[in-house]
Amino acid sequence: METQPRSVLLADDEVRALELLAAVLRRHGYWVTLATTPRAAREELARSRFDAVITDLLFDGRASGKDVLRAARELAPSAVVLILTGFPMLDAAVGLMREGADDYLQKPVDGALLIARLESALRRRDAGADSIAFVELAEILSKLVQNTVERIDPYTAGHGERTRRYSDLLAVELGLDVATRERLALAAIAHDYGKIFLRDLGFLTKRGPLSEDEFRDVQRHPLLGAEKLGDHARLRDVCLWISEHHERWDGAGYPARKPGPEISLCGRILAVVEVFDSLATRRSYKEAWDLERVIEYMRAGRERAFDPLVLDAFLPKLERFGFEWLRAPQHDVRAAAG
Numbered sequence: 001m002e003t004q005p006r007s008v009l010l011a012d013d014e015v016r017a018l019e020l021l022a023a024v025l026r027r028h029g030y031w032v033t034l035a036t037t038p039r040a041a042r043e044e045l046a047r048s049r050f051d052a053v054i055t056d057l058l059f060d061g062r063a064s065g066k067d068v069l070r071a072a073r074e075l076a077p078s079a080v081v082l083i084l085t086g087f088p089m090l091d092a093a094v095g096l097m098r099e100g101a102d103d104y105l106q107k108p109v110d111g112a113l114l115i116a117r118l119e120s121a122l123r124r125r126d127a128g129a130d131s132i133a134f135v136e137l138a139e140i141l142s143k144l145v146q147n148t149v150e151r152i153d154p155y156t157a158g159h160g161e162r163t164r165r166y167s168d169l170l171a172v173e174l175g176l177d178v179a180t181r182e183r184l185a186l187a188a189i190a191h192d193y194g195k196i197f198l199r200d201l202g203f204l205t206k207r208g209p210l211s212e213d214e215f216r217d218v219q220r221h222p223l224l225g226a227e228k229l230g231d232h233a234r235l236r237d238v239c240l241w242i243s244e245h246h247e248r249w250d251g252a253g254y255p256a257r258k259p260g261p262e263i264s265l266c267g268r269i270l271a272v273v274e275v276f277d278s279l280a281t282r283r284s285y286k287e288a289w290d291l292e293r294v295i296e297y298m299r300a301g302r303e304r305a306f307d308p309l310v311l312d313a314f315l316p317k318l319e320r321f322g323f324e325w326l327r328a329p330q331h332d333v334r335a336a337a338g
């Protein structure tokens with residue numbers, strides 16, 4: 001597997017210092033994302049995966065670096081965290097190491113020292129990883145899905161991976177714990193796995209509407225996926241959520257026609273995200289919709305197709321990131337075609 005450059009989130013409210021450090025990191029081959037407030041840092045941590053977080057201790061005169069550290073421990077447990085601090089705050093920086101920071105550096109930061117300390121922290125992390133980390137496993141599973149389920153219908157390239165990203169954003173927003181988020185990630189990646197067991201795979205790329213018989217067969221895929229994934233005790237929730245990803249809040253979904261409150265929260269998250277990504281994607285039977293039309297459709301589905309709690313958490317994100325998200329499917333389809 002090709003190794004990707006390490007990704008670093010760099011948080012500091014002093015833009016000039018931020019840019020200088022970013023330039024040093026980039027020269028050493030790191031992918032760098034910048035955040036000028038603890039809040040922006042938290043948002044980035046919820047959106048993307050990072051190998052390292054480097055944060056200043058002080059933001060606007062307050063020791064908010066600890067909020068960045070907490071967000072990193074919560075949202076990116078495998079990332080190393082380095083604290084930057086001025087001399088008077090040395091004690092506070094050492095205190096943060098007790099709360100899970102890996103190292104600290106005194107300001108003004110020397111570029112060569114920063115790289116050396118960062119690499120040493122990353123080496124310590126890698127050496128301590130005696131098993132495959134969850135994020136790596138999820139990436140492997142995602143690739144498998146892309147090379148199997150999504151190859152049957154090339155229009156769906158990247159659908160599982162995007163479903164994982166969007167559902168994780170919602171999971172964070174709705175306060176789900178790390179263990180639940182990890183299981184939800186598995187369910188999101190594999191939610192359409194059951195499609196490969198359908199009687200006739202040609203239905204999936206058929207132009208125009210399906211016949212009643214064909215649609216009935218396609219509707220078996222949530223349960224097929226849940227059944228065929230196996231009966232491992234740790235996957236019980238994952239299988240349940242997969243089986244629920246086409247249920248609707250008003251009870252008119254499939255396969256069980258469960259009314260909203262009976263559908264698990266993760267099943268309801270998948271249902272919202274799955275519909276969004278399907279609308280945003282060109283399929284054999286339809287073009288990709290534009291953002292305005294997608295938002296209007298999602299809004300109209302409140303308390304009908306979608307759980308209002310989940311939808312209300314999703315809509316602001318859609319309004320904020322939707323334009324960017326709508327470009328992702330085209331990119332994934334092109335990448336899959338090769």
Ligand SMILES: [Fe+2]
Pocket residue numbers: 191192221245246
């Ligand atoms: Fe599905």
